[in-house]
Amino acid sequence: MADEINVLVTLNAGYLLPLKVMLWSLRTNNPTEKFNIWLVHASMTPAQVAEVQQLTTQFGWQLHNEQVTTAFKDQTPLIERYPQEMYFRLLCGQILPTTVKRVIYLDPDILVINAIRPLWELDLQGKMLAAAAHRGVTKLVDNVNQLRLGTTTSYFNSGVLVIDVAQARDKIKLADITAAIETYSATLILPDQDILNFLYGNDILEIPEEIWNYDTRKYLVYQTRTLTEHDIHWVMAQTVILHYCGTPKPWDAKSDGKFTGLFLNYQQQLNRLVATLAPVAE
Template identity: 30%
Template sequence: MAEQIHIGFGIDKNFGRFAGITITSLVHNNIANELIIHIVYDELLPEDIDRLKKTEQLYRNLTLHFYQITSTEGMTFIVPPGHITQAMYYRYLFAQMLPKSVKRLIYLDADIICKGDILPLWQTDLEGKVLGAVRDWGEDRSCGRIGLKNGRYFNSGVLLMDLVKWRQQKLTQKLFQWLEQVGNTKILWGDQDALNGVIDGEFAELPNIYNGIVINNTTLNEELDVVLVHYIDYI
């Protein structure tokens, strides 16, 4: 029996086309299950919305939902220099913008390609934690920089979220409060730093195959049969 898998993207007009590529790779490799995609955005190019809707029409196992951000009141965005935009923080907003009936979500950055079955990821036991993630490369430096006590630091490009617990813990508010209090003093990786700063090691550790990092065309874990390949370019 096909299972419904909820997947979220937080994007702006710079990433609409890339999200379309990620979504296409997901449906091609997960044809046995129903993929329900939730796209939180501030602005998208009309041609990108058109392409996304045409993609939805092509695949029987794909449903798209769009949620436009109309106000950023109460939100603090600290954007490091480079090609990254404030859209990185939109992953914080699923719990409040999606229907309460959506209780679990796989969040994906729009620079990811899916190469395999994500059902095992979707079914992962979070062991009571609010989210699951893959530990980041070079986490020791990041832990020291933002003062983590636990010694574990994750990459926020792939997150398995328990939206019920997220809502109960009022995590969105805590994240923006952390950003406001810390300001620019410790932030290097934006949304990722704040997530780690607030959660401080209290996450379920996902296998590396669900966030296989490729930095500037260099694969960090070549031996792995990676399901989700995450392409990161440093400018």
């Protein structure tokens, strides 16, 4: 397959900076690829969208600005402390044009450090989604979440998804999501991720977290689990997606983790690039 890769991002303006760093890392480590970036949001201003457009134009990519309608936004489940945008990834089948058949969804707090095409070309084996499960040294996390949600599958992280959009249009319904939230709101910890697992866990193909959704907080866990095989040299050579889960985020002053410096370096590279471009019109 030599086709262009569709990447879906859903966010509010609070994640504009990390989004731009993520896109720069994607470009740096996939220099020959053409990407269609589907930016789904509810409230970003034209000037903020223009900042993203400045980069995608520089990279030779196509940016699709998909601002959801007020009517659609008003129907989206809202839980205090969590933005509505988190549900747009699940509902992308209702938002994106029918010509879009597959997307890779990426959280903005991510670095892409190797080639992403193998994920794009992944055989979903008939499943609607592909995702990774973040485990510790054992599968205790899976067991706890199975008890909490009454599920039988692994507990999948929603930060990196391959989505068969054609299937999602038929299977993922806003009414089902709303009903699940109303019924189980007291037990939801990470609402969109819990809903993903509760409603659609059986339709998810598991992919290796160490490659496709590496939790940057868990370096020692990965090393322990592989008897030190997955050291930093292995990560830099084999891991494709680093996910800065939890807090503090690498752009925060309090962050001083194993992979903070790598993020800051990409941010610095991006700042140098932007300094050479024409200013974005207000």
